[in-house]
Amino acid sequence: xxxxxxxxxxxxxxxTTKISTQLSETTIPSIDEISEDPQFLxxxxxxxxxxxxxxxxxx
Numbered sequence: 145x146x147x148x149x150x151x152x153x154x155x156x157x158x159x160t161t162k163i164s165t166q167l168s169e170t171t172i173p174s175i176d177e178i179s180e181d182p183q184f185l186x187x188x189x190x191x192x193x194x195x196x197x198x199x200x201x202x203x
Contacts (some may be wrong), residue, residue, distance in 0.1 A: 146163075175188060
């Protein structure tokens, strides 16, 4: 799932995608590696928070 600066949500699962978000075919880099790229602001969140955002994004 991605949250874009304009407030839109992108997500992907199974055969479903929204906006430009896609499932990765390779291993996802660590949060430290992702943080090295200034275009990303990764955060570690709790499962419950993710599920709440997921529900909002997939409405």
